[in-house]
Amino acid sequence: xxxxxxxxxxxxxxxxxxxxxxxxxxxxxxxxxxxxxxxxxxxxxxxxxxxxxxxxxxxxxxxxxxxxxxxxxxxxxxxxxxxxxxxxxxxxxxxxxxxxxxxxxxxxxxxxxxxxxxxxxxxxxxxxxxxxxxxxxxxxxxxxxxxxxxxxxxxxxxxxxxxxxxxxxxxxxxxxxxxxxxxxxxxxxxxxxxxxxxxxxxxxxxxxxxxxxxxxxxxxxxxxxxxxxxxxxxxxxxxxxxxxxxxxxxxxxxxxxxxxxxxxxxxxxxxxxxxxxxxx
Numbered sequence: 001x002x003x004x005x006x007x008x009x010x011x012x013x014x015x016x017x018x019x020x021x022x023x024x025x026x027x028x029x030x031x032x033x034x035x036x037x038x039x040x041x042x043x044x045x046x047x048x049x050x051x052x053x054x055x056x057x058x059x060x061x062x063x064x065x066x067x068x069x070x071x072x073x074x075x076x077x078x079x080x081x082x083x084x085x086x087x088x089x090x091x092x093x094x095x096x097x098x099x100x101x102x103x104x105x106x107x108x109x110x111x112x113x114x115x116x117x118x119x120x121x122x123x124x125x126x127x128x129x130x131x132x133x134x135x136x137x138x139x140x141x142x143x144x145x146x147x148x149x150x151x152x153x154x155x156x157x158x159x160x161x162x163x164x165x166x167x168x169x170x171x172x173x174x175x176x177x178x179x180x181x182x183x184x185x186x187x188x189x190x191x192x193x194x195x196x197x198x199x200x201x202x203x204x205x206x207x208x209x210x211x212x213x214x215x216x217x218x219x220x221x222x223x224x225x226x227x228x229x230x231x232x233x234x235x236x237x238x239x240x241x242x243x244x245x246x247x248x249x250x251x252x253x254x255x256x257x258x259x260x261x262x263x264x265x266x267x268x269x270x271x272x273x274x275x276x277x278x279x280x
Contacts, residue, residue: 002276003042003049005064006032006057027075030116032057034171038265039272053276055093065090071112071275074103076196084109091275095198098218102195112275115222116200117268118260119174120207126253128182131244135181136164137174137201151187154237160244178208183243186214187236199223206260209253213239226256 006028032055036043042052055071056064059080065072067089074080074092084090084107092111094100100113134155138144144164152162162185165177184205191197197219202212212227213236214220220227228243230236242248261267 001042001049001052002036002039002272003045003052003054004032004036004057005044005054005059027116028057029171030119031073031075034121034265035117035269035272038269041272055272055275062087062090073114081106096195096219097222098195099198112271114268114271115263116198116203117265118200118203118207118263119171120178120204120260121171121265122175123264124175124179124208125257126179126182126209128180131182131246131249132159132161133181134160134162134183134185134240135177136162136185136187137168137177137204138164138166147187151185151233151236154233155185155240158237158241158244160240174204178205178210181210182249183240184210184212184214185236185240186212187233188217189215189232192216193218195219200263202227203260203263206256207263209257211243211249211252211256213243223259226259 008028032043035041042049053069053071054065055073057073058075058077059065059072062072062080062083065087067087068091071091071093072080072084075095081103084092088108090109092103092107092109094103094111094113095115097113100111103111136144136148148162148164155162160183163181168174168177184201186201192215195218197217199220199222202214202220202223205212206223206226213230214227216229216231228239230239
């Protein structure tokens with residue numbers, strides 16, 4: 001049996017938009033709540049987990065973790081890396097292959113790779129016929145608002161709408177948003193070698209058959225053949241202009257949906273189940 005331990009997601013006030021809030025710790029929803037429900041695993045049990053494989057999501061304390069029987073799903077928690085240096089027998093979960101490579105350079109723990117599953121559990125397909133709506137989804141608009149405003153102005157000049165989405169509550173909210181867009185835009189051109197970024201935004205769009213235009217971040221390397229890479233805003237706009245053409249656009253949906261299946265929860269769940277089997 002597997003037990004997951006994670007703090008709940010919470011809301012913060014958005015300082016850029018009075019009266020608005022945004023979610024923090026959403027990885028707990030994906031990598032604890034959703035996967036535990038799918039597996040029929042325990043979530044934050046208070047007893048009866050002593051002989052389970054215990055997975056701690058972004059844990060800031062290691063006092064409950066048992067050597068060899070526990071896994072720390074470290075995500076982007078740099079503080080826990082320092083703690084793990086004194087606990088080399090606790091297992092660690094990496095969220096991407098660049099993340100895995102990075103962790104191997106800083107800690108001696110056993111590390112396994114388990115990516116995020118994508119959001120499209122029901123395998124919903126994009127059914128829109130027009131190619132007019134571009135989108136970006138993120139949890140923290142403080143860092144994105146100014147950049148996305150510029151992107152929106154540039155895309156408007158070539159006849160495309162750009163509607164970023166920040167304030168969502170549920171997985172269903174995000175699914176409804178993806179049903180309304182035709183191209184995903186990720187216009188970040190800094191910190192390209194940061195090992196803490198990962199491919200999940202791109203994979204989420206892929207699962208609906210929605211192509212993505214994005215920078216060439218290290219964290220996107222696993223899907224490098226399944227999105228349109230650009231190096232600056234001018235290239236992004238040109239790529240979007242090309243993507244407006246149905247003949248070019250239609251090359252992408254089947255290809256990217258097939259690749260996204262690797263990240264469906266049914267396949268990611270098998271990676272968690274293998275951790276339980278290792279303890280038998």
